[in-house]
Amino acid sequence: MEHFIKDIRLFRTVSDLSKPIADSTHSINRIAFYVAETELENGITGQGYLLAFHYSRNAVEGALRDIRAFVLEKGYTVYETVRLKQEYDEETEYFGTNGLQKWACAIINVAMWDAWGRTLGVPVWKLLGTDSRRIPVYGSGGWLSYSDEELVDEVLGYKKRGFTAVKIKVGSGLGVDHDLHRLRKCREALGSDVRIMMDANQGMDVPSALELSQKAISLGIQWFEEPVQNTDYAGYEFLRNKCGIALAMGEREYDCEALKSLIARNALDMWQPDLIRIGGVEEWRNSAALAISYNIPVLPHYYKDYDVPLLCTVSRVAGAESFDWIDGIIDNTMRVENGFAYPREGAGWGFSFKKECLEELGV
Incomplete structure (x- = not known):
């Protein structure tokens, strides 16, 4: 019984770097997260977290409370991640398994992998088998809400x-000219030895998107992420044939x-799975395997602290995205x-959130 999940605790936390930011489709006023902590009968705990910003607080917390109740009522050992997903998909099918239901299941999945690795005394990436011991990483940001000075300061900081x-x-x-102005500012500041x-x-x-791509080629732009809506497959096909810059999407x-x-x-x-949105470790790896089988490298979205270990377990890697948002509220x-x-x-x-940075949810 020592490997059974005894309890799940839910927490809110906020980045110590939290400030308003914006991209082309969202104005974000808070960099906030939810953390799930699974406790096993043997006393070992594991954590998983999701990036929530300021969105749909009641809905997110409701989804987390729902899966907590489901797991504790049904009973699972810490390594039954696949069984949990299958049974929770059946439970949530009426309202749809995609969306917040999948996010909630994924954060528990990630916490279970953490607890199982800690039970065995082994990093997750070693449990899964490795292809690499280091992963190319890029500094992410460049928010549209930044002034030119803030933009240059950030890229030079990286x-x-x-x-x-x-x-x-x-x-x-x-307009495209404004985007080109910002790209030029970065290129002038960084010189030729940093990829953009x-x-x-x-x-x-x-x-x-086509106009920007063709004009940005001279600046040495390496790839273009989510140029158009994610469901516009014809648009991606057209751009890939015409724009002259590699395309990435998937988050x-x-x-x-x-x-x-x-x-x-x-x-x-390049394929960009989001670990939490796609459903956890197994689904991330399934998608990576499909992409790699067609010679498409993996370039995951956001979750560096999980993605780097997972990328070490696959054979074709484009890199990992790096933000500093949780660095000040974790122990390693x-x-x-x-x-x-x-x-x-x-x-x-290999890391945990600092207890003093966590606000526990009532269940």
Whole structure:
């Protein structure tokens, strides 16, 4: 019985770097998270977290409370991650398994993997088998809400810390020339030895994305993330054939259906699964396996502290996205040096949220 889940505790927390930011489609006023902590009969705990910003607080918390009750009522051992997903999919089918139901299941999945790794005294990436011991990483940000000075300060800060690639936001709505102005500012500040990528967060139409791409080629832009809406497969196909810059997408997807459609159209260069949105460790790896089987490298969305260990277990990697948002509220920040991130050697995911930074939810 020592491997059974005894309790699940739920918490809110806020980044110590929280401030208002904006991309082409969202104004974000709070960088906030939810944390789930599973406790086993043997006393070992494991944590998982999701990025929630300020959105749908009551709905998110309700979904988390629902799955907590489900897990504790049904009873699961810590390694029954697949069984839990299958049975929770059946439980939630009436209202749809995609959306918040999947987010909630995924955060428990991640916490279970953490607790299982800690039970065995092994990092998750070693449990799964490795292909690499370090992963290329890029500094992410470049928010549209930044002034030119703030934008340049951020990218130069990444360069000073040893990052060799950065990503900035485009699709401001102020026209292609405004986006090009911001890209040029970054290129002038960084010189030629730092790679630059751009991300429209689905905020452009095909003609403007094509125009920006063709004009940005001379600046050495490496790839273009979510230039248009994630369901516009024809748009991705057209852009990939015409724009001259590699295309990346995937963070909005709850399954592999978009990936399959884009593969069929030969319309994608890099696959970007979001660990929580797609449903947890197994579903992330399933999607990566499909992408890699078609020679499409994996470039996950946001969750560096989970993605770096997982990327160490797959064979074709484009890189990992790096934000500093949880670094000040966890006990063990990830090592990033000279453009690479290194998986932690500690058991499980190798880090925990600081207790003093967590506000427990009532259940």
